[in-house]
Amino acid sequence: MTTTATTTPRPAVAVHARPWWRRALLTREWATVALLAVVYAVALGTVTGFDGPLTITYLVLDITPVLLVAMPMTAIILTGEIDLSVASVVGLSSVTLGVLYQAGLPMAAAALAAALVGVLCGLVNGTLVAYLGLPSLAVTIGTLALFRGLAVGLLGTTAVTTFPESWTDGARATFGDSPLPVVTVVLAVVVVAFAVLLHATPFGRDVFDIGRTREAARFSGVDVRRTLLVLFVLSGLVSALAGVYYTLRYGSARGDNATGLELQVVAAVLLGGVSIFGGRGAVHGVVAGVLLIGVLAAALRLENVTVNLINIVIGALLVLSVVSPRVVAAVARRRRPVSSKAHRPERDRSIERSQR
Amino acid sequence: MSAQAATTPGRTSRTSRTLRGALRRREAAIALVLVLVVVGTALVQPSFLLSGGGWRDLLLTPAILAVLAVGQAMVVFTRNIDLSVGSVLGFTAYVTGSLFVAVPGIPVVAVTLAAVAVGALLGLVNGALVAFARVPSLVITLGTLYVYRGLVLTWAGSDRIDAGEMPRSFLALGTRQVLTVPVLTIVAAVVLAVAAYYMTTSRSGRQLYAIGSDPEAADVAGLPVRRRVLTVFVVSGALAGLAGVMFAARYGSVSSAAGTGLELQVVGAVVVGGVAIFGGSGTVAGAAIGAMLLVTINRALPVVGIPDFWQRAVVGVLILGAIILDRVLAVRRSRRLAETREAESSGAGADDVEHRGSA
Numbered sequence: 001m002t003t004t005a006t007t008t009p010r011p012a013v014a015v016h017a018r019p020w021w022r023r024a025l026l027t028r029e030w031a032t033v034a035l036l037a038v039v040y041a042v043a044l045g046t047v048t049g050f051d052g053p054l055t056i057t058y059l060v061l062d063i064t065p066v067l068l069v070a071m072p073m074t075a076i077i078l079t080g081e082i083d084l085s086v087a088s089v090v091g092l093s094s095v096t097l098g099v100l101y102q103a104g105l106p107m108a109a110a111a112l113a114a115a116l117v118g119v120l121c122g123l124v125n126g127t128l129v130a131y132l133g134l135p136s137l138a139v140t141i142g143t144l145a146l147f148r149g150l151a152v153g154l155l156g157t158t159a160v161t162t163f164p165e166s167w168t169d170g171a172r173a174t175f176g177d178s179p180l181p182v183v184t185v186v187l188a189v190v191v192v193a194f195a196v197l198l199h200a201t202p203f204g205r206d207v208f209d210i211g212r213t214r215e216a217a218r219f220s221g222v223d224v225r226r227t228l229l230v231l232f233v234l235s236g237l238v239s240a241l242a243g244v245y246y247t248l249r250y251g252s253a254r255g256d257n258a259t260g261l262e263l264q265v266v267a268a269v270l271l272g273g274v275s276i277f278g279g280r281g282a283v284h285g286v287v288a289g290v291l292l293i294g295v296l297a298a299a300l301r302l303e304n305v306t307v308n309l310i311n312i313v314i315g316a317l318l319v320l321s322v323v324s325p326r327v328v329a330a331v332a333r334r335r336r337p338v339s340s341k342a343h344r345p346e347r348d349r350s351i352e353r354s355q356r
Numbered sequence: 357m358s359a360q361a362a363t364t365p366g367r368t369s370r371t372s373r374t375l376r377g378a379l380r381r382r383e384a385a386i387a388l389v390l391v392l393v394v395v396g397t398a399l400v401q402p403s404f405l406l407s408g409g410g411w412r413d414l415l416l417t418p419a420i421l422a423v424l425a426v427g428q429a430m431v432v433f434t435r436n437i438d439l440s441v442g443s444v445l446g447f448t449a450y451v452t453g454s455l456f457v458a459v460p461g462i463p464v465v466a467v468t469l470a471a472v473a474v475g476a477l478l479g480l481v482n483g484a485l486v487a488f489a490r491v492p493s494l495v496i497t498l499g500t501l502y503v504y505r506g507l508v509l510t511w512a513g514s515d516r517i518d519a520g521e522m523p524r525s526f527l528a529l530g531t532r533q534v535l536t537v538p539v540l541t542i543v544a545a546v547v548l549a550v551a552a553y554y555m556t557t558s559r560s561g562r563q564l565y566a567i568g569s570d571p572e573a574a575d576v577a578g579l580p581v582r583r584r585v586l587t588v589f590v591v592s593g594a595l596a597g598l599a600g601v602m603f604a605a606r607y608g609s610v611s612s613a614a615g616t617g618l619e620l621q622v623v624g625a626v627v628v629g630g631v632a633i634f635g636g637s638g639t640v641a642g643a644a645i646g647a648m649l650l651v652t653i654n655r656a657l658p659v660v661g662i663p664d665f666w667q668r669a670v671v672g673v674l675i676l677g678a679i680i681l682d683r684v685l686a687v688r689r690s691r692r693l694a695e696t697r698e699a700e701s702s703g704a705g706a707d708d709v710e711h712r713g714s715a
Contacts, residue, residue, distance in 0.1 A: 135633045310506070
């Protein structure tokens with residue numbers, strides 16, 4: 001009951017008072033896209049070797065796992081939940097692939113089994129969160145440990161590296177002489193699929209509705225539980241796909257593959273303008289967020305800046321991306337003339353709400 | 357009158373009620389599991405508990421995680437989270453080592469104070485961003501996790517500070533025992549005692565729970581929400597700083613990667629200890645016992661013959677089990693509350709039944 005009392009309708013009039021092109025372009029997502037364009041242009045101009053063909057190849061190869069996993073993560077964060085177990089699912093599916101291939105299964109069958117393991121992991125998370133109503137943050141910290149533990153337990157400190165070359169080369173291949181890796185196709189398919197799913201289907205509307213006000217979504221007939229379960233299963237499936245790619249790209253299945261990837265993914269998603277409270281965000285922003293981190297890392301690496309500084313830049317960007325809208329709002333509030341004092345409290349609250 | 361009836365369960369004596377209340381507490385359950393693990397492992401291999409080394413390790417190994425868990429619990433009470441503790445620990449552990457290298461003969465107390473101060477400062481940055489920019493702590497501390505780690509990596513590079521570069525008196529603290537209790541464990545126990553006393557007796561401590569239960573209501577009620585949130589982040593940072601010193605003393609060598617990935621372990625320990633992840637309930641003692649249980653299970657597995665590769669899986673199951681248990685208990689509690697309320701509303705009828713029964 002208290003939740004319904006505090007959620008007042010959004011300031012619809014104020015939003016629609018602006019022309020449509022400003023509404024479409026002056027968004028958090030396009031800010032990230034613009035920043036990406038600026039960083040890319042500056043890197044092209046100042047970093048020697050950045051315009052080389054290998055840069056794009058390695059850029060795409062490096063961001064692939066992050067971008068893949070970022071898609072379902074976007075959907076989950078849009079509902080106000082989170083999945084911290086993704087990196088462990090990547091590791092577990094990688095190990096599954098390795099162990100089964102080593103046991104004599106054909107590569108395709110092993111890859112399929114790895115995907116199945118991902119789906120199972122997603123089912124575990126989804127059931128606990130959606131049907132038992134447990135907090136996803138705590139649940140997925142638990143399954144993070146559980147799935148990683150299974151991965152490490154299955155292979156110990158050994159690694160499977162005897163994958164067929166046709167598969168490992170495929171993961172790194174490019175289209176003929178062009179710098180674009182073949183894996184770009186997979187990326188494009190997954191990204192477009194999630195963009196359509198979230199922005200152009202009833203299912204996507206449900207996802208946003210759940211993130212805005214869960215109670216209201218349920219009362220208006222959204223099957224919240226099923227939607228959440230589907231999202232967690234998708235997260236497991238896509239993470240397993242990323243795990244298969246990860247294994248093939250580095251030609252090695254290890255228990256500790258992709259450790260710590262979850263925080264990179266969450267950072268990229270939030271940098272792309274998705275609100276951690278759910279209900280706000282867009283796929284193009286997330287793609288820009290992932291690319292921004294990738295381009296920064298590639299450029300800084302070419303400048304012989306160590307990984308450390310890249311960490312600092314990513315972290316600072318993340319903090320800035322959430323703090324700066326607050327600062328702008330606070331400054332705008334202070335500048336507003338005294339005559340509108342009567343309106344003030346209401347305006348303030350609406351700003352705060354739209355930030356969520 | 358009827359409200360009183362709801363709170364006093366029955367005609368049992370006061371002591372047995374307190375006893376039963378204590379047993380029903382979440383901390384008691386987790387402590388019981390801890391005791392079972394220790395006793396069970398000791399039955400398989402007596403030296404796990406009964407030898408001098410076994411006893412020492414049992415107390416010594418959880419000390420660092422317990423200190424971190426106490427700080428984290430206070431943050432989680434207020435419905436926040438501090439993911440940067442691992443990086444803060446790495447930072448302050450390196451500060452500790454470098455101070456010994458840079459200033460030969462510097463007293464241990466000065467180094468400890470410096471590390472705690474640095475930790476508090478890093479926590480202050482977190483707290484200021486969370487409290488004044490009103491931004492979710494998960495995002496802020498995820499950001500500072502990267503920033504702080506990046507800072508220490510840049511500063512330290514691939515250098516590591518070895519045992520030879522730190523004074524022997526300092527390293528001895530890592531292993532020395534007083535009456536068979538390791539010094540680091542005493543430090544952790546003192547931290548826990550102070551935090552528990554503060555949380556249970558002080559007004560500001562109780563306010564942390566109120567803030568976590570409903571931040572908006574706490575604000576409306578006039579509680580200094582921002583100041584309290586700022587304070588818990590400073591405390592969490594300072595304790596992570598202290599843990600950094602303990603880390604340096606215990607392991608004798610510090611690299612820039614110290615404490616990597618520790619944040620999720622700490623949050624796991626807090627959850628196992630019965631602290632609700634969305635704030636408002638739990639105790640620091642529970643969090644510390646949770647940390648002890650996680651570490652002890654990790655050490656017990658190889659003894660019982662389970663390869664230590666499976667440790668993390670067991671930890672995961674433990675965390676999931678704890679959350680599910682909390683859920684079950686919460687459901688039962690609310691059901692019982694509903695039942696009492698129903699019984700109250702038909703109170704006269706219930707009285708009738710009782711009279712007839714006695715007659």
